[in-house]
Amino acid sequence: MKLLRNQKHRGYTPILDELLDPVNQLQGDHKEGFYIGVELPEDDPDAQRTFYGPNLWPDSDILPEWRQTMEKYRQEALEVVRKTARLIALALDLDFDFFERPQMLGKPIAILRLLHYGDQVSDTAKGLFGAGAHSDYGLITLLATDGVSGLQICKDKDARPQVWEYVEPVKGAFVVNLGDMLERWSNGVFRSTLHRVLGNGKERYSIPYFVLPSHDCVVECLPTCQSKENPPKFPPIKCESYLLGRYRDTHADLSTYNEH
Template identity: 30%
Template structure:
């Protein structure tokens, strides 16, 4: 693979947000000529090398599809607990579908390392203050979906299934851009490892909480972790709170401000492994969002805003063998990882999040 260097940035849409993370006009890839496509793909890979993240604007996902997904997500989480638990996350970690109530899942990324005196059990004692609903392809029999009874929320299943496949189609364009930017020669090289049926759509809700609960580390929204998919498509509301580790100052985190209708894409551990760590899987977390004052009884308290986000985890078929891609290995940079199937890797990582 070529040496790490800075490529010229494609045209960036004007925005009020000044972000350290690159913002790329993806329409230059989907609608541009060969030169524009090459420029965008190299700029994306350059961003993934340095930050592990990139904003894509002017992408092909319709604005109304994103708005509808957030609307349906809020309607779901507004349901009473007795309704949401009629689509429960199955026991254990092998099937990751359905509704997880606050505290059920604990994102504990042991791959990042823990203090010698902190065990996995102790790490789990600081709960995640979030609830989620996981959705996959109905054809994926290894990860069967768990849906609400239709009468509880008419249209929910059809709407979210449609959004799932909209994102699956968009993911193919990301795969083409990655293949070109990495230097695989054939832009369809990575397509053979994907069917779209093994991705995961996640609806996330972070309820309002008193700020001092998070400040005193009695709970977290999501602790520092890396995604373990190939890459993630992320849509945020306007609340804020997402932070990523600085590429130049380990241990320091920088804010990732929401940009309306932008798709934030980040590399996961599977793709980092596949690329021999040339593409960066960056530790990230959800911390305190902007605070708003609320009066409760006669005492003024700082209460965080509720936050909604929708990540879409893109991964290969379970039997795909993940071994370092040819442009990412040479005499000076030998393969760091042994080959592993996606199924083996996925089970290993999922076991860290659920008892």
């Protein structure tokens, strides 16, 4: 609790802190986590921007080399995201390095989360979930998981009733979620992945890495994804404004936990 999530969304998030599906959830997610963002010293001009700045780190006497391990993982995982973004760009008839331009992934908002799900058993009929149904906010999410099942996806999020299926963990592989920002950018050509986590009585760990473009990047429907039959579906929006709005919708008030 000494490293409780701050206003820049760094540090520890307690169980029930997030409410991802307020329509169907009775209470918040049955998971706890730890946010790690882009590390910048306080005297860096960009450190004042939302989602940039110094991280909250456990004391090195308690967890030696943990910070170095996390920073190395973030750096190497970002290269995987960039390579994946090249394939997406080519699929959208763009230059392969479209998403790597300075105003996009040249200076991204990249957020690593370490998640721990307890041994609760979810009950969808009672609104109890490890993580409620949602799609990720950003461009791409790179997800590493342990060997415990729990992740479900809904391939057609507009279907009623929705059909859910498990994504079984594959050793040594990442799950790649497409985010809402990519759906906006591609004018619906790519759909963001609706997913949730159900607890099955076993502890579970996962590491999602959420990657978005720079703060000032304006996300608008790409010309290559527009036609008379498919006009723009989404208005332009600045990345920072979009992300802040989504965070406000999903996090409980921190004062609840400060009182304890």
